[in-house]
Amino acid sequence: MPGLTRYEPWSLLDQFNNELNSLFRGRAPAVGNGELSASDWVPAVDIKEEPNQYIIHADVPGVEPKDIHVSMENGVLSIKGERHSETKTEKEGYKRVERSRGSFYRSFSLPDTVDATGISAKGRNGVLEITIPKAEKQQARKINVEG
Numbered sequence: 001m002p003g004l005t006r007y008e009p010w011s012l013l014d015q016f017n018n019e020l021n022s023l024f025r026g027r028a029p030a031v032g033n034g035e036l037s038a039s040d041w042v043p044a045v046d047i048k049e050e051p052n053q054y055i056i057h058a059d060v061p062g063v064e065p066k067d068i069h070v071s072m073e074n075g076v077l078s079i080k081g082e083r084h085s086e087t088k089t090e091k092e093g094y095k096r097v098e099r100s101r102g103s104f105y106r107s108f109s110l111p112d113t114v115d116a117t118g119i120s121a122k123g124r125n126g127v128l129e130i131t132i133p134k135a136e137k138q139q140a141r142k143i144n145v146e147g
Helices: 011-024
Strands: 030-032 035-037 045-049 053-059 068-073 076-091 094-109 120-124 127-133
Touching: 068 120, 068 127, 076 127
Parallel strands: none
Antiparallel strands: 030 035, 035 094, 045 053, 053 127, 068 076, 076 094, 120 127
8 A cells, every 4th residue: 555645736937936936036946966957058067076186077068268268266266158050051942040149157066175366268079077176185294392
């Protein structure tokens, strides 16, 4: 016999209302894992940790590298941009034009162990690659106690 499930008809509406309120207050709704997103579309992102660095790959098809802005402030890496693309197909009997426009914004909280001054980004073939080096570990040092 299945267990009882409590039905909350207003929970989905409350969640939607909270997200709308966040947007109107100028804050993006939380996506999870210290990540924020508020945009017309959200690029897929892969994050890889290597011994000396983190690498972020973001799929940004149709976005020129000049239209992407990457910034780092207070431990938060932000990626934003806008795509403008148009594809025209003309054949006998018909003409088709597809336009794709939209802005995106992604934000990631980074650990304290990164070297913010060494962050670099490059875009090629619709993929943005951001390299975030890790800061060198500081060696423990002994402090003499004078007496």
